[in-house]
Amino acid sequence: MSNEAKTPELATGLGRRKFMNSAALAGLAAGLAACTDKSGGGTAAPAAATGATAHAASDAIHLKPGELDSYYGLWSGGHTGDVRVLGLPSGREIHRIPCFNPDALVGWGITNESKKVMGTKPDGSLRYTVADTHHVHASYKDGNYDGRYAWVNDKINSRLARIRLDYFICDHITELPNVQGFHGIFPDKRDPVDEKINHTTRVFCGGEFATPLPNTVGTEDGSKYRSLFSCVDAETMEVRWQALIDGNCDLVATSYDGKLAATNQYNTEMGVHYEDMMSAERDACLFFNVARIEAAVKAGKFKTYGDSKVPVVDGTHEANKDPKTALTAYVSVPKNPHGVNASPDGKYFICAGKLSPTATVIELSRMLDYFEGKLAKTDDAIVAEVELGLGPLHTAFDGRGNAYTTLFLDSQVVKWNVDAAIKFHAGDKSVKYVVDRVDVQYQPGHLNASQSETKAADGKYLAVGCKFSKDRFLPVGPLHPENEQLIDISGDKMQLLADHPVRGEPHDFIIFKRELLSPKQVYALDDFPLAVKDPKDSGVTRNGKKVVVKLTSQAPAFSLREFKLKKGDEVTLILTNLDKVEDLTHGVAIPKYNIQFIVNPLETASVNFVADKPGVFWMYCTNFCHALHLEMRSRMIVEA
Numbered sequence: 001m002s003n004e005a006k007t008p009e010l011a012t013g014l015g016r017r018k019f020m021n022s023a024a025l026a027g028l029a030a031g032l033a034a035c036t037d038k039s040g041g042g043t044a045a046p047a048a049a050t051g052a053t054a055h056a057a058s059d060a061i062h063l064k065p066g067e068l069d070s071y072y073g074l075w076s077g078g079h080t081g082d083v084r085v086l087g088l089p090s091g092r093e094i095h096r097i098p099c100f101n102p103d104a105l106v107g108w109g110i111t112n113e114s115k116k117v118m119g120t121k122p123d124g125s126l127r128y129t130v131a132d133t134h135h136v137h138a139s140y141k142d143g144n145y146d147g148r149y150a151w152v153n154d155k156i157n158s159r160l161a162r163i164r165l166d167y168f169i170c171d172h173i174t175e176l177p178n179v180q181g182f183h184g185i186f187p188d189k190r191d192p193v194d195e196k197i198n199h200t201t202r203v204f205c206g207g208e209f210a211t212p213l214p215n216t217v218g219t220e221d222g223s224k225y226r227s228l229f230s231c232v233d234a235e236t237m238e239v240r241w242q243a244l245i246d247g248n249c250d251l252v253a254t255s256y257d258g259k260l261a262a263t264n265q266y267n268t269e270m271g272v273h274y275e276d277m278m279s280a281e282r283d284a285c286l287f288f289n290v291a292r293i294e295a296a297v298k299a300g301k302f303k304t305y306g307d308s309k310v311p312v313v314d315g316t317h318e319a320n321k322d323p324k325t326a327l328t329a330y331v332s333v334p335k336n337p338h339g340v341n342a343s344p345d346g347k348y349f350i351c352a353g354k355l356s357p358t359a360t361v362i363e364l365s366r367m368l369d370y371f372e373g374k375l376a377k378t379d380d381a382i383v384a385e386v387e388l389g390l391g392p393l394h395t396a397f398d399g400r401g402n403a404y405t406t407l408f409l410d411s412q413v414v415k416w417n418v419d420a421a422i423k424f425h426a427g428d429k430s431v432k433y434v435v436d437r438v439d440v441q442y443q444p445g446h447l448n449a450s451q452s453e454t455k456a457a458d459g460k461y462l463a464v465g466c467k468f469s470k471d472r473f474l475p476v477g478p479l480h481p482e483n484e485q486l487i488d489i490s491g492d493k494m495q496l497l498a499d500h501p502v503r504g505e506p507h508d509f510i511i512f513k514r515e516l517l518s519p520k521q522v523y524a525l526d527d528f529p530l531a532v533k534d535p536k537d538s539g540v541t542r543n544g545k546k547v548v549v550k551l552t553s554q555a556p557a558f559s560l561r562e563f564k565l566k567k568g569d570e571v572t573l574i575l576t577n578l579d580k581v582e583d584l585t586h587g588v589a590i591p592k593y594n595i596q597f598i599v600n601p602l603e604t605a606s607v608n609f610v611a612d613k614p615g616v617f618w619m620y621c622t623n624f625c626h627a628l629h630l631e632m633r634s635r636m637i638v639e640a
């Protein structure tokens with residue numbers, strides 16, 4: 001554990017543990033708002049009493065039994081297709097939210113309710129069973145997270161999933177038409193026109209891989225391929241519009257005033273082979289004037305492609321030469337940039353150079369000037385382009401004017417001051433903009449700081465997603481975990497605090513104060529149209545071959561001790577968990593029928609199956625619920 005130098009502010013204030021204990025006593029929900037500032041900073045308990053140096057931040061990550069974390073982290077799960085919930089600073093994984101891929105624990109992809117969210121083929125089977133999640137972002141209000149929703153992308157099948165943060169469940173998935181390699185996402189932070197709407201109503205989605213439009217002709221001629229940038233309605237999850245662009249999209253950022261969205265572009269060459277994709281010295285950061293695009297859609301200035309009814313506006317260079325009417329603007333950025341991030345002061349977007357050792361700082365007020373015809377050319381909005389190190393990818397912020405950028409090739413995080421970089425770029429070469437560097441293990445992709453992408457960036461913790469862990473954990477064969485590292489950024493010098501193994505393969509994540517969420521721990525019976533509200537309503541109803549089995553669970557029993565079916569019956573089994581005690585989840589498994597799912601307190605779930613195997617099948621509870629959990633079973637008797 002490296003915990004040498006400590007920052008003075010961490011050594012002051014209330015003892016963390018004492019504080020947490022009183023917060024726990026006060027009752028969690030109520031106690032949180034008051035205490036998070038202090039507990040987030042983390043101070044060693046009785047530093048003075050022990051006479052030891054205050055190893056504050058490093059102590060804060062080792063929570064005592066029963067202590068709670070002060071931050072939530074939402075991590076994408078890469079090609080596991082899920083979203084993980086971490087507690088920070090401990091780094092403990094608390095939950096996984098299945099989204100795109102089946103999950104055997106909860107029965108995601110097995111129950112009718114989850115299949116409806118995931119999408120099915122006409123025969124009722126899942127349309128897709130693989131996905132690749134990269135970017136998780138949450139809904140905003142007044143420049144901070146409001147705890148309503150989070151969204152995550154699926155790069156493989158171009159889908160956007162929404163997560164309800166009251167229940168930590170995926171409630172909607174939208175497939176983007178005519179898009180392949182859907183990569184970056186970002187919610188808007190307020191409406192560009194309606195002053196009253198100071199919260200998220202749109203989610204922007206970058207299409208990375210260009211294809212023919214519509215993609216129905218297998219042509220080798222890449223000059224015909226195009227990419228689309230999409231806007232999805234945050235509430236209805238319908239695609240509002242798309243913009244046809246030159247080059248591709250990668251990551252996405254939005255401005256705090258709601259007026260601008262942008263994507264970095266690494267393939268302005270529109271190459272189909274990597275040599276072509278890296279042939280130009282500069283690529284771009286492409287800006288979208290949201291209000292103008294929506295006005296164009298309203299005015300009917302759009303096309304549609306293939307079966308899709310989604311309006312597509314023309315965002316290409318050719319169609320947007322006049323700044324005063326332009327829907328888009330291309331700012332040049334060196335060599336295959338990756339990552340575009342909005343600074344918490346609302347002033348800048350920063351693109352990292354990837355193949356160039358630089359970061360490019362673009363001033364947003366100048367982009368607005370450009371769209372008014374007041375800036376000669378888009379590149380005049382570049383206020384800094386400074387060298388950081390090799391392989392810069394993603395940037396986070398501490399709210400004190402500093403940026404933190406991952407250097408993939410150097411295996412470092414570099415801390416740099418944005419104002420100093422701007423002065424340096426303006427000609428004052430005596431200014432030192434690099435503040436600090438720290439080695440990370442190894443090859444970092446994303447990083448993010450606590451509250452970094454909000455106006456409430458608090459500069460306490462920085463997590464770094466290292467793509468390779470190599471020697472950092474016990475060897476487990478050829479597949480290594482990734483290494484999520486935690487860094488204390490509260491002082492001048494960054495302090496590496498911890499390594500945490502994670503199952504492949506998180507990319508991006510957000511970290512925010514726990515009081516921004518107030519999750520519910522019990523469902524509402526009425527939210528489920530099929531709910532079996534009274535055990536007396538249990539039973540088997542038959543309509544020819546169609547059979548409905550209704551039952552309830554209350555520890556330690558199902559409401560039906562046995563039920564009879566005939567071979568060949570087409571069965572819908574509906575189960576409501578009438579236990580309303582927090583944490584009292586039941587499961588249900590039917591041997592040989594390949595069925596397993598859980599029902600949380602007051603949740604209803606259903607499955608369809610054909611009773612094609614005669615015999616006696618012990619339907620049993622899979623989720624340990626009671627001293628008589630093992631006895632919690634029911635006989636499904638299928639007559640030949």
Ligand code: K7E
Nearest residue numbers: 134393445446507508
């Ligand atoms: Cu850099 Cu998909 Cu955000 Cu991965 S992308 S690291």
Ligand code: RUQ
Nearest residue numbers: 622624625629630
């Ligand atoms: S039984 S408590 Cu299999 Cu040992 Cu589970």
Ligand code: CUA
Nearest residue numbers: 621623625629
């Ligand atoms: Cu119910 Cu175990």
Ligand code: CA
Nearest residue numbers: 266277278336
């Ligand atoms: Ca390029």
